[in-house]
Amino acid sequence: MILGDLGADVLKVERPLVGDDTREWGPPFDSAGRSAYFLSTNRNKLSVAIDLASADGAARVRALAGEADVVVENFRRGALERWGLDVPALLEANPRLIWCTITGFGADSDRPGYDFVVQAESGWMAITGEPGGQPMKVGVALADVMAGKDAAIAILAMLASRSRGGDAASRHLAVSLMHSATASLVNVAQNALVSGDDARRWGNAHPNLVPYELFDASDRPFVIAVGNDAQFVACARAIGLEGLAADARYRTNAGRLAHRDTVVGAIRARVRVQPAAAWLAALDEAGVPCGVVKPVLDALREVEASALTGVSPLSPGVVRRPPPSLDEHGDLVRASGWEAFRI
Secondary structure (H helix, E strand, O other): OHHHHOOOOEEEEEOOOOOOHHHHOOOOEOOOOOEHHHHOOOOOEEEEEOOOOOHHHHHHHHHHHHHOOEEEEOOOOOHHHHOOOOHHHHHHHOOOOEEEEEEOOOOOOOOOOOHHHHHHHOOOHHHOOOOOOOOOOOOOOHHHHHHHHHHHHHHHHHHHHHHHOOOOHHHEEEEEHHHHHHHOOHHHHHHHHHHOOOOOOOOOOOOOOOOEEEEEOOOOEEEEEOOOHHHHHHHHHHOOOHHHHHOHHHOOHHHHHHOHHHHHHHHHHHHOOOOHHHHHHHHHHOOOOEEEOOOHHHHHOOOOEEOOOEEOOOOOOOOOOOOOOOOOOHHHHHHHHHHHHHO
């Protein structure tokens, strides 16, 4: 979808009769019977249903790959070969072709890749949730999303350098959900590597910054995100805690970390006495990052979003086509291949 937003002609090859699994991942379904899950990631694509296990279907895919710039697939190891689709041979036959394989746990693993399993095994669930509580997954299938973004970046990098040539093996990219997820641990991973101590759950607090967490005003929760020492002084003064601002023990972030409970406790007690809007106004005026906890529909009202095509991409991305129905463009593609995009 990312590549399609950026102008690529994207052909989605699906199984006959059933198509992409996410077509059935609902409710909710829209008035036309389309699942919201499918709609969320399938704009700017044409759909053709092809039985890869048939000789005719495999031949059709070989022909399409022969004219394509990029092929993205996420089949388990050995599946394509069983259907007579030899990736090295396809890359040799089309010197322009870039092939991107997305797996759950790497090219040498036969395990199916599902976001929830990857979140469990990549360390994400061990650091998500309340301290002492149950491990918790992120509320979005973020390992899937990160792997998709990593694949798009790798493909764009390869396209940018394609004029320099490259043998078939160098044009076969491999992205895994597990690698994308562990790489996304960023500072949490580095904390563990540097300290030798395993990461733990902090709930809505931050392992490296204080104050950087959720607080309860008199009417609703809101967040304060202090990223440097000057912001802390501004924060303390804005909410009427001059004593914190003046105390040398809290002048640096390291000092605030050492006295986390004292600093956070003072702020918690102070902000309970007024509504969130009053604190946000004072903190905004002082230049301190802060915000209220918004429901999803409230957040979506602040961006361009559609029930059919999802959250609109940033420029230069453009929504050109709605998500396709299964095999919607099959007759055109089977008759004319890539020429279907010009009809």
